[in-house]
Amino acid sequence: MAQRRSITMTRREALRRGMLGLGLVATGGHLYACGGNEPTQHFSNLANVGPLQEPDENGVRLPEGFTSRIVARTLREPTPASAYRWHLFPDGGATFAADDGGWVYVSNSEVPAPAGGVSALRFNRFAEVVDAYPILSGTNTNCAGGVTPWGTWLSCEEYPRGLVWECDPFGRQPAEAHLALGVFEHEAVAVDPFNGLLYLTEDVSDGRLYRYVPDNIFDDGRIDLDNGTLEVARVLSDTDEGPVEWLTVPDPTFSGDTPTRLQVGNSTPFRGGEGIWYSNGVIYFTTKGDDRVWTYEVETSQLAILYDPTTSDTPILTGVDNLTASDQGDILVAEDGGDMEIVAFVPTGEIVSLVQVVGHEQSEVAGPAFDPSGTRLYFSSQRGAGSPPTGGITYEVTGPFFV
Secondary structure, three states: OOOEEEOOOOHHHHHHHHHHHOOEEEEOOEEEEOOOOOOOOOOEOHHHOOOEOOOOOOOEEOEOOOEEEEEEEOOOOOOOOOOOOOOOOEEEEEEEEOOOOOEEEEEEEOOOOOOEEEEEEEEOOOOOEEEEEEEEEEEOOEEEEEEOOOOOEEEEEOOOOOOEEEEOOOOOOOOEEOHHHOOOOEEEEEEEOOOOEEEEEEOOOOEOEEEEEEOEEEOOOOEOOOOEEEEEEEEOOOOOOEEEEEEEOOOOOOOOOOOHHHOOOOOOOEOOEEEEEEEOOEEEEEEOOOOEEEEEEOOOOEEEEEEOOOOOOOOOOOOEEEEEEOOOOOEEEEEOOOOOEEEEEOOOOOEEEEEEEOOOOOOOEEEEEEOOOOOEEEEEEOOOOOOOOOOOEEEEEEOOOEO
């Protein structure tokens, strides 16, 4: 068992050493396993992709040069090699590199207890689905989540007594709940790998933005998710933007009568926290009540609005939900409603429509994640097409996202 040590002097050093010791390097939203899919220097091509074309045979509109395929459907077996049936209501997701050149795509199931959980699709190095299996079962309304630098998936339960569950994408270890990360209507979580901090969103109309400060980092680089301090954000400005201070939550496990979000009276409410992601020193997150995309600069503690449809020159994004970031600085936001698109904010400043699912008006787009090579984008239509919807569909889109 790894030994525990104080992080007060060596937080950054311990994290970096631990990641290298595990054979993992965090780069933006992706993890690369040594001996597997090695990172390659690429540049974003998203600003150069053309307009969306007519729907393909899968009902997906894509730029020219991109193609789609369906890799899983609700209650069907994704591969003859496994009898496991893909889950209902696929939501937040992420990819993890394997040491044989393949990868795993994990996907939450936003179904009430006891049917919630997380499933995984295992791909070989030829992008063939070779296995499907559960990595968390029996939980409640698993919405989004986040990746860790040590190669696990944090799955968030979205209900008043919701927890964060740490899952092994390869199914080798049982999932574990971490109460120190708070008991509330969790939406998503992002790990700052260089400062050893976690940031968490809450999906209620007056939800809060939280930060978890661990007491320890283990010798193998893993953050102690069971001993630490949960903090809540307060914006020190009369406007929505500005400097942020972090205040201690007195009862993060909601053991008393006061919900976690209401325990610090002068903390700042956000209108329905959704996806959150760490990339290059910035925390990005969305709020669905006002369709905003936010940035929080970790080093300066400054909060700012990246996108607001009421002020944007390109107000093509509504129904903001899950998000992810590429290693090249692109921020991808999926729509819950809206036009059922995935929209990218690219480093050059443009806002680009990348994907649109047609005929799925009662669904939402969820779980966007690039494969380790950056040539494939995975996502789901949570409830599928038609009225009533036919069931969740998980897609893979291949194309020149990067050059």
